[in-house]
Amino acid sequence: MSAQGIAPLPPVFLSRLEARPGSPRRRRDFLAKTIAGFSQAMENALLAEGFSRRGGLLQGLDPRLKVAAGAVLLVSAALVRHPATLAGLYVVVLLLAAASHLPLGWLLKRVGVAVLLFTGALALPALFLTPGRDLLSFGPVQPAGFGPLTLAITEQGLRTAALLILRASVSVLLVTLLVFTTPWATLLKSLRVLRVPQFFVLVLSTTHRYIFLLLRTANDMFLARESRRVGRLSGTDNRRWAARAMGHLLVHSYGLSEEVYLAMLSRGFRGEVTAQGREAFQWQSRDSWAAVAALAFAVAAVSIDAMLGWR
Amino acid sequence: MHIPDGYLSPATCVAFYAASAPFWYVAAQRTKRFLTGRMVPLLSLLSAFTFVIMLFNIPLPGGTTGHAVGGTLLAVVLGPWPALLGVTVALVIQALLFGDGGITALGANSFNMAIVLPMVGYYTYRLISRNAPVTSSRHVVGAAIGAYLGLNAAALLTALELGMQPLLFHSADGTPLYAPYGLGVALPVMMGSHLLVAGVLEALITGLVIAYLQRAHQPLLSLREKWEGTHSIRALWIALGALILMAPLGLLASGVAWGEWSADELEQQLGFVPAGLAALSNLWSAPLPDYSIAGIDASLGYVLLAVVGVGFAALITWGLGRMLARP
Numbered sequence: 051m052s053a054q055g056i057a058p059l060p061p062v063f064l065s066r067l068e069a070r071p072g073s074p075r076r077r078r079d080f081l082a083k084t085i086a087g088f089s090q091a092m093e094n095a096l097l098a099e100g101f102s103r104r105g106g107l108l109q110g111l112d113p114r115l116k117v118a119a120g121a122v123l124l125v126s127a128a129l130v131r132h133p134a135t136l137a138g139l140y141v142v143v144l145l146l147a148a149a150s151h152l153p154l155g156w157l158l159k160r161v162g163v164a165v166l167l168f169t170g171a172l173a174l175p176a177l178f179l180t181p182g183r184d185l186l187s188f189g190p191v192q193p194a195g196f197g198p199l200t201l202a203i204t205e206q207g208l209r210t211a212a213l214l215i216l217r218a219s220v221s222v223l224l225v226t227l228l229v230f231t232t233p234w235a236t237l238l239k240s241l242r243v244l245r246v247p248q249f250f251v252l253v254l255s256t257t258h259r260y261i262f263l264l265l266r267t268a269n270d271m272f273l274a275r276e277s278r279r280v281g282r283l284s285g286t287d288n289r290r291w292a293a294r295a296m297g298h299l300l301v302h303s304y305g306l307s308e309e310v311y312l313a314m315l316s317r318g319f320r321g322e323v324t325a326q327g328r329e330a331f332q333w334q335s336r337d338s339w340a341a342v343a344a345l346a347f348a349v350a351a352v353s354i355d356a357m358l359g360w361r
Numbered sequence: 362m363h364i365p366d367g368y369l370s371p372a373t374c375v376a377f378y379a380a381s382a383p384f385w386y387v388a389a390q391r392t393k394r395f396l397t398g399r400m401v402p403l404l405s406l407l408s409a410f411t412f413v414i415m416l417f418n419i420p421l422p423g424g425t426t427g428h429a430v431g432g433t434l435l436a437v438v439l440g441p442w443p444a445l446l447g448v449t450v451a452l453v454i455q456a457l458l459f460g461d462g463g464i465t466a467l468g469a470n471s472f473n474m475a476i477v478l479p480m481v482g483y484y485t486y487r488l489i490s491r492n493a494p495v496t497s498s499r500h501v502v503g504a505a506i507g508a509y510l511g512l513n514a515a516a517l518l519t520a521l522e523l524g525m526q527p528l529l530f531h532s533a534d535g536t537p538l539y540a541p542y543g544l545g546v547a548l549p550v551m552m553g554s555h556l557l558v559a560g561v562l563e564a565l566i567t568g569l570v571i572a573y574l575q576r577a578h579q580p581l582l583s584l585r586e587k588w589e590g591t592h593s594i595r596a597l598w599i600a601l602g603a604l605i606l607m608a609p610l611g612l613l614a615s616g617v618a619w620g621e622w623s624a625d626e627l628e629q630q631l632g633f634v635p636a637g638l639a640a641l642s643n644l645w646s647a648p649l650p651d652y653s654i655a656g657i658d659a660s661l662g663y664v665l666l667a668v669v670g671v672g673f674a675a676l677i678t679w680g681l682g683r684m685l686a687r688p
Contacts, residue, residue, distance in 0.1 A: 080418040169365065182536070
């Protein structure tokens, strides 16, 4: 999608609504939070489109190859069992990102923070809860009402936490790398390599297009609400308003789908779905080399992992 | 509830892709039949709608916010099959473009949120709102209860999928290779938050949206019947049958569900039985204790008892429906 067709992002001051005078430390309410979420979603998609047009290593490869190689590498990241193998995969993916002119600091912050916030928090108790050999013990402590407790980080706990965090990071990095080095429309067309039906690809591309329109509509509703508000509303009123906004958006989406259908009919649509905008993919010799490299790398990762042991 | 990559073993991922595939196929066939050319624009707009409403922050009591999934809402308005496809497409875009939910876990996420959630939500709604006029409050109540049950069914499946990982996939020294927590942790954590908070939010929002549509846009509420005609609830029985066959999965769990200890089990854990509990524990003795029938294989016993349990529940719901349907 071109940048011209997209609504301008809401001005920056609107996503900083919590900083209004008179309420210095008020928690961001749902309107501000939602508006910020909308801008972030749009920003994310725009960034992806921008990066995918830079001239780097992965941007120059055939998208069909990237989809297939991405799938193979995702599967090998799921198969390996040693944290060291996953750490190796992590480094290689970062090198690929650097070779594709993606800003590494930004990528690490984006992927690292997201994974640590969610998976890290989730993996933390596993350090103590996984039964196994004790590495480091704290205690015994005696909380009120309980007997003496000893907390211990186990070897197995440490390893399972490392596996979970590394595996989640490598997988998210791989998908991010694929999406950020391939324009969305091209990426969808190349999904056909994985035998995804044409009909499904068409729905995916149309959905992507209308997400921006609906995001803009929803954003306008939230902005209008925010700009007309003077005091604070009760939770009940807010929930009622959010439900009305959602209901309205549903009615609007349905109406829009009817209009799109009529527009399609008036342009001669006969109910058959055919591939549109067939820009020919060009397979070049570097793609063959890249395919061999990706496959060899996946096989090497799985075999080295088997040699490292820990079956 | 979006499971990221790295939490499920490759075998689990393949199994759930295989389990979701027939539903995707049937949904595409059925939706094509009654929507014909309308299908592409309608599904696209629905998926975009689902995507956008998952970004809506809804205020919760206590100052925090949460978001709704909207699967039951779509199923109530458009029918379960278009809802299935709409939520699936939204999940694909979330996984690819926003890193929300994994690609290898897409089969499992679809199964939980795009298949089970709208199906359970929709058929619960149908049971409660059958033959009620468009403006009846039974539609609102039915959609709300459906949304609650649908979301919790999806949360239950997610907890089972995650909780089974350390049981089935660990290295020789006991290190869990994927999600590290067993059913004893995954079930109470997932179900606690969904039964008490997320489910209530989903029910509230779904009910409120249906009430809004009743006031502001009734034609949208009679859309589904126009497309589908009145059709039987056969699919409900097929889905229930599949769930019944999955009942012996419970045998994989070690120990007892948290908070469901019997007096004997409590004695083992605490060293004593609280006096009040000891006094009440023999108040009722179940006809078929511990879900087992003497002399029958444990798995078969589970299935048989699931049939009996579902039969009882169906009978009670049918009776309630008849009572409510009376003008």
